[in-house]
Amino acid sequence: MAGKNNLRINLKSVYDFSTIFVLLVVMIFFAVANKIITGYDYLSVSNIATIINQASFLAVIGMAQMLTILVVGINLSIGSVMAFSAMLCGPLLLESSSYSPLLGPLAMIGISALIGLLNGVLNTKLKIPSFIATFGTMFIFRGLAWIIAGNTVHFRIKPEIRFLAQGQILSIGRFTINMSIIVCIIVVILLTFLLKKTTLGRKIYFSGSNPVAAEFSGISVDKIVITTFIIAGALNGFCGVLYTAKVNACDASMYTGSHFDAVSVALLGGVSLAGGSGNVWGCAIGALIVSAIQNGLNTLQVPSEYQTLVLGVLIILSVFFNDWLTNKKMDITSENDLISRKEKDVSHA
Amino acid sequence: MKKIISLILVMALALVVFSGCVSKAPPVEDTAGNSGDTAAPKYKMTFIVKSMAASFFLDVIEGAKAAAKDLNIELNCVGPETPFSVEEQIQIIEQSITDGVDGVIVIPADSEAITTAIEKCNDANIPVVTPNTKANGGDVVTWIGADNVEVGYTLGKIMCESINGKGNVVLLEGTPGNSTAEERTEGYKKAIDEYPDVVLLDSQPANFEREAGMTLMENFLQMYDNIDACGSGNKDMTMGAIEAAKNANRLEEIKFITFDTDEDVIAGIQSGEVFATGNQDPFSQGYLSVAAMFAHLGGCRLPSIMHLPMKVIDSTNIDDFVASQN
Known part of the structure; x- marks a missing residue:
């Protein structure tokens, strides 16, 4: 009995790592495919370093999306808000500006947090589903970015800001660690702390997984949702800073592909659209999966027409696989609960 | 109280945002090309781009307006509210026919779908010029652009x-x-x-x-x-x-x-x-298509395809190019 139970517990911990498992499957697939088709060494140290460096930016975007999804929302306006805040604050970010390098990024984060507030209020007070509210704000802020900037491009960003994304911290052999990885890890730690160690974090999960019960237990769900949108907005602004730092420029049409990246990272990271379930580490791994796929498609030289198709199919497969593993885990968890409860009953008797 | 504050903040943001929008760029702009003392505009034209939210087309419009000013044309520059929506472009063309414009200049968002609207212009005897992107059907005076x-x-x-x-x-x-x-x-x-x-x-x-x-x-x-x-x-x-x-x-x-x-x-x-x-010189595309329409209305015969040469800019001619831009 005990042996069987142990086995179940071990299995459960395997399923806990379902996203890692998906990542491994994706990487092995591309490694084998590359060996056979192109002879390129997909798992070489330097290629892995490329994948991780590329993933670090995606991970931050994914976490901004995850926060919204945790409270049963979705944020389609991420790219537009980045463009809008960058266009407003662009001149402050430039090498030629005499302002402190902190001012521009902080202003972008502040503006984006305000837009988060707007999204949150639209969602809760005006009862507009977040999909529709952010669908609307997506157009509004992209449009405003165009109106503010027209066709100007702000380029040559302050080196201090660029350091956030491009600073090379150290190289171990052919493995280069960029500042973006460190930034990503800091965000992961901060968010993990927020979500796991603070009452606000617990309330976010609770409000997301069961808003009615949360409301009855005295949590003002609206307030929690709005707060979450504000935090997600601030993080969104930070993504804008990172993006600008990364490409050394910003313009009004920047990052139009953001929803694809943000949503797929969160979904692959095991964040449930039903709300209240998902974690920061999942997002980080989700980002690794997306960049492993993108890198894999590039290294395999998949013709352009097929890349979009393959990306879509891989996303569905990985999300399906991940869900399947998670469900398996749930089954075992509930069985284990049942078993331990029975054992408790026995010992009580 | 907090609710009120948050609402006020949201309203303030909305206000700032929208006031900027109204004063700066309304989606439809009229350029009556009269510089004050000249006579009433001779021709009325509609210029339809693919999107009002892309720098390229804003430059095209700038060129078109410059031509309208030089040639004393009443020019209405419009783009679909949804960028690259050919349906809206067709509606705008239908509206222009109703308004009785002298010429329609359109950069088709979809080469195939736009033909129905061009045929309607043909029926109404309104000439059509398509800069930048070709249309697959209908009678078009000329196409101006780079291949x-x-x-x-x-x-x-x-x-x-x-x-x-x-x-x-x-x-x-x-x-x-x-x-x-x-x-x-x-x-x-x-x-x-x-x-x-x-x-x-x-x-x-x-x-x-x-x-x-x-x-x-x-x-x-x-x-x-x-x-x-x-x-x-x-x-x-x-x-x-x-x-x-x-x-x-x-x-x-x-x-x-x-x-x-x-x-x-x-x-x-x-x-x-x-x-x-x-x-690709968007300014010239805009300017020349208005000028071409003007010439056509004045009775000139134009070739059906007008290639704008692509200008190559490298370190040898960059200074001249920058000088020409200012």
Whole structure:
């Protein structure tokens, strides 16, 4: 009995790592495919370093999306808000500006947090589903970015800001660690702390997984949702800073592909659209999966027409696989609960 | 109380945001070309672009308005509310027919779907000019623009010449399925085929996006130890790719050939990061199509296709180009 139970517990911990498992499957697939088709060494140290460096930016975007999804929302306006805040604050970010390098990024984060507030209020007070509210704000802020900037491009960003994304911290052999990885890890730690160690974090999960019960237990769900949108907005602004730092420029049409990246990272990271379930580490791994796929498609030289198709199919497969593993885990968890409860009953008797 | 504060904040944001919007750029602008003392405009025209939210088309409109002013034309510049919506373009054309304009100038968002609207103009005896993008049917006075295959071919030749006809090259393609992207790539490849010693290592899409261009170039740099030149379908992808090359300390070895002439590309040519770029000259497209319509209405006969030569800008003529822009 005990042996069987142990086995179940071990299995459960395997399923806990379902996203890692998906990542491994994706990487092995591309490694084998590359060996056979192109002879390129997909798992070489330097290629892995490329994948991780590329993933670090995606991970931050994914976490901004995850926060919204945790409270049963979705944020389609991420790219537009980045463009809008960058266009407003662009001149402050430039090498030629005499302002402190902190001012521009902080202003972008502040503006984006305000837009988060707007999204949150639209969602809760005006009862507009977040999909529709952010669908609307997506157009509004992209449009405003165009109106503010027209066709100007702000380029040559302050080196201090660029350091956030491009600073090379150290190289171990052919493995280069960029500042973006460190930034990503800091965000992961901060968010993990927020979500796991603070009452606000617990309330976010609770409000997301069961808003009615949360409301009855005295949590003002609206307030929690709005707060979450504000935090997600601030993080969104930070993504804008990172993006600008990364490409050394910003313009009004920047990052139009953001929803694809943000949503797929969160979904692959095991964040449930039903709300209240998902974690920061999942997002980080989700980002690794997306960049492993993108890198894999590039290294395999998949013709352009097929890349979009393959990306879509891989996303569905990985999300399906991940869900399947998670469900398996749930089954075992509930069985284990049942078993331990029975054992408790026995010992009580 | 907190609710009220948050509402006020939201309203304030909305107010700031919308006041900026109204005063700066209403989506429809009338340019009555009279400079005060001249007579009433002779002709009334509608100029329809694909999108009012793309820098390229804003430049086209600027050119069109300049022509309207010079020729004393009442010009209404419009674009669909939803960028690249051909349905809205058709509605605008129908409205223009009702309004009784003298000519319709339209950059079709969809070459096929626009033909019904052009046929309606033909029935109403209103001449149509299509700058930039061709329409597949209907009677059109003239098409004015640069051919994208030609654009890609010219850039491809420059790229191959830049490495003296020998070396490894990569291409950054635009969005898969987009005709502009495919035609430019086709042109590039046509040029590369003429140089037996130029090896096309790889050609993949980066969706006309800066960040996608950067990611793709990072992967290329990772895969290939020797890249001599990099061609691209537009400048955003190139500017991203240059950042990738800088980070890998491989900027020096690669010649970047690109398209479009925004400020960052010009600065790139001045600093030597970009080898050469092409200019589709949106201003001239706008200006010339209004002028062509004016000439047609005045009884001139025009050729059905008017090619605007693509201008190539590199370090040799960048100063002249910058001077001509100001």
